[in-house]
Amino acid sequence: MRKRVNALAEQLLETLEERGYRSTSPRRAVAQAIANQDKPFTAEDLRGQLPALGRATIFRSLKLLVETGVVCRVLLEDGxxxxxxxxxxxxxxLLCVECGSSQDLLGCDIEALLQQTSASHGFELSGHWLEVYGRCRSCSVKELAAV
Amino acid sequence: MRKRVNALAEQLLETLEERGYRSTSPRRAVAQAIANQDKPFTAEDLRGQLPALGRATIFRSLKLLVETGVVCRVLLEDGxxxxxxxxxxxxxxLLCVECGSSQDLLGCDIEALLQQTSASHGFELSGHWLEVYGRCRSCSVKELAAV
DNA sequence: TATCAATAGATACTGGGTCTCATTAAGCCC
DNA sequence: GGGCTTAATGAGACCCAGTATCTATTGATA
Incomplete structure (x- = not known):
């Protein structure tokens, strides 16, 4: 059990402090736990990893982090x-349907395309939500190896 | 209270019958109620409109209709x-953030764009989920008129 | 129209999330 | 460092959407 939180977790806490929120030990624990995740997670996942924390505390911290933008929501294929x-x-x-891992999709410019298509429907675009499902590189490789 | 279901509702029922499901009076009621919606709705909305039906029945019919593909799920901007x-x-x-209405986005070919971008991430595309938010034509017009 | 599986309805239950409220502990000022 | 103020915590009640179970009903078919 490391006492010191890692760099990523520290960033989360700093963001909260910048907004005037206190840096408390439950929040350090939540930040650390989140920094350790390598795929999308639920509040229950965190709860399992932080049994000493109150239920409400976990939900509250999570909500706070989403509001400040350092944690975001992901829609899995099953909804x-x-x-x-x-x-x-x-x-x-980019969500891998095989191993559940997630990577950020960079350099995707659908904005222009959407702008154009929605305009043709008389629709004034203000935002969008896109999730992409498929198989990540390492799962594709495994698949090939298994055959 | 119309006895006869309208054409749209009849389509929903036919789809169920094609799949071997019985055409029952609760299902007719649900189909009719859905056909009357002009924007995304929740199970609770239906329940409010069909107080005579059991809770479970509404959920079951809805689930069935989603499985057969005549009803789909929509992700609102707030999740x-x-x-x-x-x-x-x-x-x-295309979901209007003003009036809540929804229209289908036709002629949007993001598939090719996504295919290309995900490939560059070593990702084998299998599906995607896209929702577009903004203001529909009539809400834009109202906005202009109000100024 | 009798039969029988599919369906319905009542209701208990589950799981994720919020609310309340008394207690604790950060952060700040001296 | 010690006390003060207020935000944050934790326990637990509560809420709400959705599911499971089980008995009664009903639609389709013979």
């Missing part, structure tokens, strides 16, 4: 809405 | 997942 560390700003996710 | 009449096949929605 389940989970959480994930967010790299600031607008981005999309 | 709320609701239901909506579905036009067959893959499509996206």
């Amino acid at each position: 389940d809405l989970q959480y994930q560390l967010s790299h600031r700003g607008h981005h999309h996710h | 709320d997942l609701q239901y909506q009449l579905s036009h067959r096949g893959h499509h996206h929605h």
